[in-house]
Amino acid sequence: MSSTFVAILMGSDSDLPVMQATISVLKTFGIEHEVRVRSAHRTPDAAKAYVKDAEERGCKVFICAAGLAAHLAGAVAGMTTRPVIGVPIDNGPLQGHDALLSTVMMPGGIPVATVAIGKAGAKNAGYLAAQILGVADQSIAEKVKAERAANVIALLAKDEAMQA
Numbered sequence: 001m002s003s004t005f006v007a008i009l010m011g012s013d014s015d016l017p018v019m020q021a022t023i024s025v026l027k028t029f030g031i032e033h034e035v036r037v038r039s040a041h042r043t044p045d046a047a048k049a050y051v052k053d054a055e056e057r058g059c060k061v062f063i064c065a066a067g068l069a070a071h072l073a074g075a076v077a078g079m080t081t082r083p084v085i086g087v088p089i090d091n092g093p094l095q096g097h098d099a100l101l102s103t104v105m106m107p108g109g110i111p112v113a114t115v116a117i118g119k120a121g122a123k124n125a126g127y128l129a130a131q132i133l134g135v136a137d138q139s140i141a142e143k144v145k146a147e148r149a150a151n152v153i154a155l156l157a158k159d160e161a162m163q164a
């Protein structure tokens, strides 16, 4: 029997500090996840084998992070019809602009839902995965709504404190 989970793939273990933001969001919502290092360039065969195996075991969303010539999300998107979220990592001399364009500029028919460069994008990748799962899972949808409502209250409270 397969159980629903999100797979987080990263091109290198050096991407992990940024991707902790994704892991943290998924933990907040109690979403099962796996974290693996698989590279489109350095370990293409292992990347493909993982994607196929993860699909069979119940992976519903793939989150792929890479920096520089960031082809991991695009390569994974070519291997699966599950939603693929791409996180451009902000390392290297171009500070993630290279990774952003490599991730987002996909040919028609093979989409990658690309989030912002770096930590904000990594965080949003977790939220987007939760929202995708929430379409079919009411309990996750409710948690996402509750978290948003709590954020509104917290922000307005900060504003109120500022005015005092």
Ligand code: RP5
Pocket: 010, 011, 012, 013, 014, 015, 039, 065, 066, 067, 068, 069, 089, 091
């Ligand atoms: C990319 O190259 C990885 O995703 C990483 O962001 C970047 C550098 O990798 P390392 O040289 O740190 O392993 O493929």
